[in-house]
Amino acid sequence: MNDNRDQKLDNLLRSRRLEPPGANLAQRIILEARNLPQAPNSSLWESMRQVFAEFHLPKPGYVLASALVLGMVIGFSTPEDSRLAAEDNSASVQNFLSPDEALL
């Protein structure tokens, strides 16, 4: 009984009515396309998307990578003078200490 119902439902599903498309549907699409310009294949945005799609990092990955890049940028952008000044300070402290140490 149940098998019969299954079979009948399958038959019904396979014989659903279908209104055929207009005879010139394909031609209509082709003609319509002729009036439309194609988008350039590799825009900057598309290339960027492809690069990101290639790496496909999860979101925490993006955050970590951005933090590292930011850290490197800050590190490299520290002015040369401040590093020199720091070295000068340490040198002068050495100079100041050395006479006392000599006494010891």
Add this chain to the structure above:
Amino acid sequence: MPAAWPDKDDHELLALVQDGSSQAFAALVERHTERFYRLAYRYLQNKEAAEDVVQDAFLKLWENPALWQPERNSKFTTWFYRVVVNLCLDFRKRKRPEALNDEAAVIDEREPADKMMIREQEQEALEKAIDTLPERQRTALNLCFDEGLTNQEAAEVMGVKLKALQSLIMRAKTTLKERMKNYL
């Protein structure tokens, strides 16, 4: 008249479309329009709407051929089924209030006079029952029964595992059997 290019497979045609060949596009459209129309019709139950959706899908491909990424999709038809299904779902969301036909919702359960009428009523009841199925169950049913895709292919189109697809079909059929009990 565009050449049909029977010697070129879909992927070769798509590569040409990406290089701007309108002839390759025409060949692709001629090769697949009916197949995708059938699927769209199953969703929308309306000839004009189904034609519009298929046209939209192909024109999107023409305007932006980079949408097709062979390295990410195994088969053009699998990918394009997905495009068409998504457009149909969008269309249904936009048009739902008008698309529902109140007359079709009333199923006449009187004994019909002849076989033709029985058949018409069965069909009407079936379409109505299918229309009330959840989206994913309806998609699974349409792909497997109408498009004749294997369960594996349908699962790929829907982006689900084979078991999940089988379960969707089973649930859909259980619901349909219940709703169609007067006709089965």
